[in-house]
Structures are given as C-alpha cells and as structure tokens.
Amino acid sequence: MGIRRPSRNLLLSLLTALLVAGCSDTTAPSRPPADLNILSLLPTAPPLLANSVSFQACQGQGAEGRLFFQGTGGGGEEFARVTLDGESLAAKPDGTAFMPGECVTITMSVPDPAQLLVQLEPTGLRFNPARPARLRLDYGEAQGVDANVESRIAIWRQEQPGDPFVQIGSAVFKDLKEVEASLLGFSRYALAY
DSSP states (O other): OOOOOHHHHHHHHHHHHHHHOOOTTTTTTTEEEGGOOOOBOTTTTOOBBEEEEEEEETTSOEEEEEEEEEEEEEEEEEEEEEEEEEOEEEEEEOOOOOOTOEEEEEEOSSSSSTEEEEESSTTEEOOTTTSSSEEEEEETTTSSOHHHHHTTEEEEESSSTOOOOOEOEEEEEETEEEEEEEEEEEEEEEEEE
C-alpha cells in the first residue's frame, strides 16, 4: 500500500482549524504596501476575460464566483475563485446577522489586471469561522516565481488601499500553481511574498 497525499479539502480544513484556533491579525506578519512583493503577470499572459464578476450568495445555499483568462474561443484558465457554502454567511457589513434565505450580491474585481490582487465586496461582510469563505488564486501566469519565491508566497489581506498588508494562513499547491486561503471577511487580497 502506497503513501497517499492529503487531499486539498483536508489541508484546507486543517488550515481553517488553525485560523480559528487562535491566529489573529495581531500575531500575523504585516507589511506596508511598499515592502510587499505582489506577484505580477507575465507580459505574455493572456488578458482577463472580465475584470470583475458579481453573483448572489444566500444563507443556506452555496455560491461561487470565478474570473478567467481569455482563451481560444472564449474562457481560458481560471485566475481567481471565491467559494461559500450554505453556512458561510454570518454578518452583513453593518453587523446584523443573515436570516435563512437572505441574500447578498458579492463582487470580485481586479483593480490592476497586471497584478495578482483581487477586491472582494461588500467590504466588511463576515463569515462563520467554522465555515469560512475560500479564496483561490492561480499563479501559473505569474512572472519571477522560482522555488525560492514559491516557498514564501501567501495570500495577504489589506483592509483599505494604503493600509498595511497582513499575511493570512494560506495553502500553496505547487503542482497546481495555486494558493488557497479561508476568509473570515472581505477586503483586498494579494498573492505576494
């Protein structure tokens, strides 16, 4: 019997458990924007099919939004994905709880199509720590990613433009060239080191 690799879902579950167990922004690495190396796309990378996507997420139902690179005849490889399950929604930006069946429009946008940075709105939306939203960013079209960079990349959160970036717990899947993180709220997220 051979050794089995842990599945992505198992790794994300462990990552979520670590986040909920006590990691806080006060203990996570933080950097001013000028000191953070946000990954940028190769000059030869295909453009994005669209710079934003909006979708409905409802309490009690799963939801997903994706952004794609252009491909031959339409959509190409995936650039970014945000996923919520039926129990992810916890509180609106004003702090009120979601009632069963209540919905919110979520928008994922790319402020600068040359960078691996996404804005998730509405800012301030909060998620159930036991069932957080998940963000996946693909770095297969990023420039300058060697083994050294790949071992240091993570997803970093920025509350408002100009604020410091705070590193969040991330799982790097080198064979897939993607990084995933569990989110407890929405703001700006960059793939960086």
